[in-house]
Amino acid sequence: MKGLRKSLKLWVSLLAIFLLLIPCLTIVQAAEQQKKVAASSDEWYKEWEKQKEKDPWLKEWYDILGYKPKPDIEWEKKWVGKKIDASNVDEVKDLLPPIAYLVFKNWKNVFAYVEPAIYNWRPSPGFIKATKENMGKATCGEKWPYNMDNFVAGCPFPIPGNDPIKIAWNRDRGVYEGDDFTYRGIRFEVVDPKGRGRSVDVDYNRLRWAYRTTMAPTPELPGNTAGIYRTTALRVYAPFDLNGLNMLVVKYKDTHKEEDLYLYVPTMRRVRRMSAGQRCDSLAGTDLAWDDSDVFDGEVRQNDYKFIGIEDKLVWYDVPYPYPETADWAGPYVSGLPMQKRPMIIMEANSNIPNFCYKKRIWWIDPISFRHYNATMSDQKGRLWKEQYIACTKSMKDPNNPMNNPSAMTQAVDWIAQHASPWHFMPPEKGKNNGPYLNTGWDPGIFTPEGLKKMGR
Amino acid sequence: MKRTGIWLLALVFVSVVISIHMNEAFAFSLLDGKLNIKGFIKNDSAWRTRNGSTTGPHNGLEGGDWVLMRNTFQTEILWEPTPWFSLFVMPRIVYDAALDLDASLEHRITSSKHHDVQYEKGIREIYADFMLKNIGVCGADTRIRIGKQQIMWGESDLFRMADIINPLDISWMYLLYASVSSFEDIRIPLWAIDVNWSMSTGHQWGVELVFMPLNFQEGFEPHRLPQSGSNWDLGLPQFLLDSVYDSAPHNDSSNASGGIKLKGIFGGWEVAVFDFYSRVQYPVFREDFLTRFIGHMSPAGVPKPGKYFSFPFTNKAGATFNKYDERFKIVWRGECVFQFDEPMVDQSFYNNTFTNQKVYERNTFSFMLGFDRPTMIPFLNPNRSVFISGQMFQKHIFNFHDNYMRDPSPGGTITDPNQYVFTLLVSTGYRWDTILPQLLMAYNLAGEGMVNPQCEFWLGNNWRLGIGYHMLQSRNTKNPYFGTFRDNDQVYTWLKYQFD
Numbered sequence: 001m002k003g004l005r006k007s008l009k010l011w012v013s014l015l016a017i018f019l020l021l022i023p024c025l026t027i028v029q030a031a032e033q034q035k036k037v038a039a040s041s042d043e044w045y046k047e048w049e050k051q052k053e054k055d056p057w058l059k060e061w062y063d064i065l066g067y068k069p070k071p072d073i074e075w076e077k078k079w080v081g082k083k084i085d086a087s088n089v090d091e092v093k094d095l096l097p098p099i100a101y102l103v104f105k106n107w108k109n110v111f112a113y114v115e116p117a118i119y120n121w122r123p124s125p126g127f128i129k130a131t132k133e134n135m136g137k138a139t140c141g142e143k144w145p146y147n148m149d150n151f152v153a154g155c156p157f158p159i160p161g162n163d164p165i166k167i168a169w170n171r172d173r174g175v176y177e178g179d180d181f182t183y184r185g186i187r188f189e190v191v192d193p194k195g196r197g198r199s200v201d202v203d204y205n206r207l208r209w210a211y212r213t214t215m216a217p218t219p220e221l222p223g224n225t226a227g228i229y230r231t232t233a234l235r236v237y238a239p240f241d242l243n244g245l246n247m248l249v250v251k252y253k254d255t256h257k258e259e260d261l262y263l264y265v266p267t268m269r270r271v272r273r274m275s276a277g278q279r280c281d282s283l284a285g286t287d288l289a290w291d292d293s294d295v296f297d298g299e300v301r302q303n304d305y306k307f308i309g310i311e312d313k314l315v316w317y318d319v320p321y322p323y324p325e326t327a328d329w330a331g332p333y334v335s336g337l338p339m340q341k342r343p344m345i346i347m348e349a350n351s352n353i354p355n356f357c358y359k360k361r362i363w364w365i366d367p368i369s370f371r372h373y374n375a376t377m378s379d380q381k382g383r384l385w386k387e388q389y390i391a392c393t394k395s396m397k398d399p400n401n402p403m404n405n406p407s408a409m410t411q412a413v414d415w416i417a418q419h420a421s422p423w424h425f426m427p428p429e430k431g432k433n434n435g436p437y438l439n440t441g442w443d444p445g446i447f448t449p450e451g452l453k454k455m456g457r
Numbered sequence: 458m459k460r461t462g463i464w465l466l467a468l469v470f471v472s473v474v475i476s477i478h479m480n481e482a483f484a485f486s487l488l489d490g491k492l493n494i495k496g497f498i499k500n501d502s503a504w505r506t507r508n509g510s511t512t513g514p515h516n517g518l519e520g521g522d523w524v525l526m527r528n529t530f531q532t533e534i535l536w537e538p539t540p541w542f543s544l545f546v547m548p549r550i551v552y553d554a555a556l557d558l559d560a561s562l563e564h565r566i567t568s569s570k571h572h573d574v575q576y577e578k579g580i581r582e583i584y585a586d587f588m589l590k591n592i593g594v595c596g597a598d599t600r601i602r603i604g605k606q607q608i609m610w611g612e613s614d615l616f617r618m619a620d621i622i623n624p625l626d627i628s629w630m631y632l633l634y635a636s637v638s639s640f641e642d643i644r645i646p647l648w649a650i651d652v653n654w655s656m657s658t659g660h661q662w663g664v665e666l667v668f669m670p671l672n673f674q675e676g677f678e679p680h681r682l683p684q685s686g687s688n689w690d691l692g693l694p695q696f697l698l699d700s701v702y703d704s705a706p707h708n709d710s711s712n713a714s715g716g717i718k719l720k721g722i723f724g725g726w727e728v729a730v731f732d733f734y735s736r737v738q739y740p741v742f743r744e745d746f747l748t749r750f751i752g753h754m755s756p757a758g759v760p761k762p763g764k765y766f767s768f769p770f771t772n773k774a775g776a777t778f779n780k781y782d783e784r785f786k787i788v789w790r791g792e793c794v795f796q797f798d799e800p801m802v803d804q805s806f807y808n809n810t811f812t813n814q815k816v817y818e819r820n821t822f823s824f825m826l827g828f829d830r831p832t833m834i835p836f837l838n839p840n841r842s843v844f845i846s847g848q849m850f851q852k853h854i855f856n857f858h859d860n861y862m863r864d865p866s867p868g869g870t871i872t873d874p875n876q877y878v879f880t881l882l883v884s885t886g887y888r889w890d891t892i893l894p895q896l897l898m899a900y901n902l903a904g905e906g907m908v909n910p911q912c913e914f915w916l917g918n919n920w921r922l923g924i925g926y927h928m929l930q931s932r933n934t935k936n937p938y939f940g941t942f943r944d945n946d947q948v949y950t951w952l953k954y955q956f957d
Contacts, residue, residue, distance in 0.1 A: 197889070223658030224658060226659075226661075238957040239918040243957055268614075269640075269644075270609045270610075270612075273788045273790070275831055278832070281842040282840050282889075282890070285886050285889045419889065432490040443598065445590070448661050449722075450663045457545060
């Protein structure tokens with residue numbers, strides 16, 4: 001009995017210490033995070049210069065862009081380390097995409113953390129060199145169909161100014177995502193606000209055939225007589241009845257040529273050619289349309305553009321993988337991931353296809369990488385309808401550029417239907433090598449209709 | 458019920474109970490993710506809605522009869538120890554409880570055949586894949602697949618033309634229960650070597666070689682036909698059905714078959730040409746049938762099975778194409794097959810006079826033209842396209858004399874040298890592709906057709922539930938595709954639990 005009392009006392013003491021420690025640790029953690037925010041702009045720029053000295057390619061990239069960051073130190077002092085949720089989202093309403101704000105406000109258990117904005121991303125040395133060597137060569141029309149000519153490789157218009165056509169071409173052909181990539185172990189979910197629905201597990205692979213900058217051969221694969229720009233191959237593993245479904249999308253250098261779509265259907269044991277012509281068609285039953293793949297997977301000429309401005313916005317700029325412990329996948333929205341307040345190019349991209357499903361589309365594009373971070377779509381009645389956000393990360397493996405930031409997660413919300421289609425990487429598992437990989441040296445063999453068949457059963 | 462049946466049904470029941478209590482699908486992934494086991498448990502059931510014709514083989518079958526209660530447990534095991542080698546195994550166990558549930562159905566089928574009708578177990582497919590990179594002058598990729606497998610050529614749905622390598626199990630007419638995409642479940646896998654070599658650039662030239670040595674399987678495998686007395690009885694007496702398998706050729710290399718396919722892409726046209734040399738997969742009466750039949754008869758005059766059929770070799774050469782038309786957002790596809798010396802049989806075999814026991818050889822030409830178009834029809838479905846797919850099949854028999862010749866496939870009823878069949882498939886998805894309705898129609902200009910609406914429901918990742926209806930129409934019972942089955946209208950359902 002004495003021994004038992006002693007043990008109990010010890011456990012209660014330990015428990016009390018533990019419970020007291022948690023808030024202390026949190027305060028320390030917050031304090032640590034607060035420490036990451038520079039004390040002043042001058043200090044921030046000093047640190048930044050140091051980074052550029054350590055990484056000359058970073059300096060090179062920013063010199064090419066002619067871009068100088070303007071971090072909002074005072075705002076970061078107040079918000080870094082804090083949680084944004086329904087209780088305080090009104091304070092940052094103007095910084096969030098409109099539907100994201102509504103989701104934070106109305107759906108349960110949706111939250112994010114704020115981290116300082118980083119400006120240490122750059123593309124690979126090969127991409128930077130190609131951009132510099134070809135600077136000034138590419139031209140694009142001011143009027144429809146906005147054709148771009150003389151583009152070789154790299155970013156076609158690194159200093160686009162307020163020209164939305166040039167920005168659109170940068171986002172279409174001038175984003176560094178490696179000369180190939182594999183996103184292994186992705187889970188697409190199609191769920192309601194309670195997280196009920198279904199999911200599809202895939203590997204997502206892409207190969208650039210043209211405009212290559214980083215892996216030999218550059219700038220184009222030999223024998224590319226078909227004029228392929230890039231091919232994307234999706235391999236489905238689950239659920240069972242979709243296991244073995246392999247999809248191939250072929251996009252051409254000639255932007256007037258529609259993409260080709262092939263599907264290996266395992267129950268038919270053959271490759272079926274499909275039509276990707278219905279851009280408003282739901283993408284595999286998700287909340288996204290075909291046009292929304294990669295936020296926008298159509299051609300530049302399919303939209304008319306209007307530059308609105310450059311504004312500071314909250315985006316998921318650098319989500320680490322493996323995901324942080326705060327990440328919560330339980331609901332329809334991936335919660336608990338870090339966001340940064342940083343400048344985004346805001347522009348309209350409204351389809352000129354007759355009877356298109358969206359009346360208006362607002363894009364947010366990063367002025368440093370020209371990656372697409374957000375798109376908000378309205379229906380034909382002008383109602384807020386869908387929104388899609390991309391979160392980026394540094395690659396798990398990119399031998400040519402450890403600073404790269406391919407996608408780590410996508411949120412897609414249909415606000416009218418109250419439904420969501422997020423995708424994220426599944427956690428690392430032994431032997432599965434989940435995560436993003438760039439510049440792995442993909443063989444073009446699998447990116448052909450016969451390649452789909454060979455991968456299938 | 459029989460013991461095995463009880464055991465299998467219990468397995469299904471326990472699996473269902475376990476799955477209901479599990480929060481998420483159980484996944485089997487072993488050896489650091491290199492060995493994956495997936496599979497499903499499924500029940501297919503069907504009920505007749507019409508009485509069988511009093512003059513045909515379905516006389517006695519009634520509306521309301523539970524004619525199918527098929528339970529399937531199938532797994533797919535994939536082992537990928539290296540990027541260049543993998544092993545795939547697909548075992549399957551099937552138990553059809555219909556005969557145990559319906560005594561009237563049980564008594565229609567010879568008791569010695571009950572086991573064949575009710576049970577199926579074994580390894581459906583087992584093959585090894587070897588992936589070789591940079592082979593040959595042009596540095597192409599090659600996949601060599603060796604084992605028991607299905608090999609599919611062609612662009613057609615529902616009816617087969619270039620899909621000529623594997624025979625079909627039509628013993629339970631699964632073809633009509635499934636969507637057009639499910640030939641996989643009824644194609645009979647064969648032991649074969651399939652070499653697929655293709656380039657990735659230029660015209661993406663490809664060569665596929667298929668060789669079936671027939672040294673590893675039990676024997677030549679024809680189409681598996683329905684048993685006499687079963688719901689899909691073709692009207693053939695049991696002894697003739699038994700004779701089909703008795704007549705199968707010996708298992709030796711002289712019965713090997715093989716073929717080659719060449720393909721490439723030219724200006725958006727994906728084109729392939731092929732040639733395949735093999736035996737026909739349906740039985741053809743031998744010219745000495747009557748002599749053999751009389752010689753095999755028992756002293757009491759009871760017909761007995763014997764080698765009454767042959768499966769002659771023929772050569773089939775053909776081509777396929779597909780092309781995406783940007784203007785109309787349509788995928789056009791087509792295929793054609795020229796069959797050399799396809800056997801035709803004298804009509805006296807089928808009118809039981811046997812006055813001229815002749816097997817003729819005729820060249821035939823078949824082709825299919827089809828289109829696929831996903832179309833947005835907002836009033837039907839505002840968010841999802843409606844997939845519309847149409848096909849026209851035509852077959853011409855050269856030098857066919859309809860006054861005395863019969864095409865023995867399927868069953869000696871074709872008397873027209875030109876056959877035209879049209880199909881139309883319409884499908885879409887609602888509620889984020891969790892409700893999948895489909896309508897399939899087929900029509901033969903000879904005056905017969907089929908209408909098949911069905912709908913599948915996806916309940917999460919693991920459960921699938923479906924319901925459908927077959928309506929078969931024919932002017933007379935002699936029409937080749939649905940004539941014998943024009944009274945076989947059925948409601949069917951399926952319930953599936955899948956794991957991955």
